[in-house]
Amino acid sequence: MIGKLVFGAAIALVAMLSWSDIGLRSAAACNRINGCGMDTLLESRGMMDSGKMSEAMAAGKANMDAFKRLRDAERKAPPRRR
Structure with a gap:
């Protein structure tokens, strides 16, 4: 039971970190009008x-x-x- 909770928390943490990096990267890539x-x-x-x-x-x-x-x-x- 505890192993499943730790595994689920680790997956959630990795998902949150990767999702926030993707969002920041796309905004910083190019912010010009053209x-x-x-x-x-x-x-x-x-x-x-x-x-x-x-x-x-x-x-x-x-x-x-x-x-x-x-x-x-x-x-x-x-x-x-x-």
């Missing part, structure tokens, strides 16, 4: 218009090419002896 998604879209659009996105894409491609050249050089190199 929503946070709109901020992301406007930021992306601004980057496209200013040319920063093209610069970032070119830098990323150059970085990937450098890593591929390094990987290929490591594959061609003879194995090291220990």
Whole structure:
């Protein structure tokens, strides 16, 4: 009997804590009128218009090419002896 009461109290406590966290999290996530998604879209659009996105894409491609050249050089190199 006491075991069932303790188990029920533990379940109720976990349910209350998780339910209150969910409520607080959703309210703190985004409280803008247009929503946070709109901020992301406007930021992306601004980057496209200013040319920063093209610069970032070119830098990323150059970085990937450098890593591929390094990987290929490591594959061609003879194995090291220990």
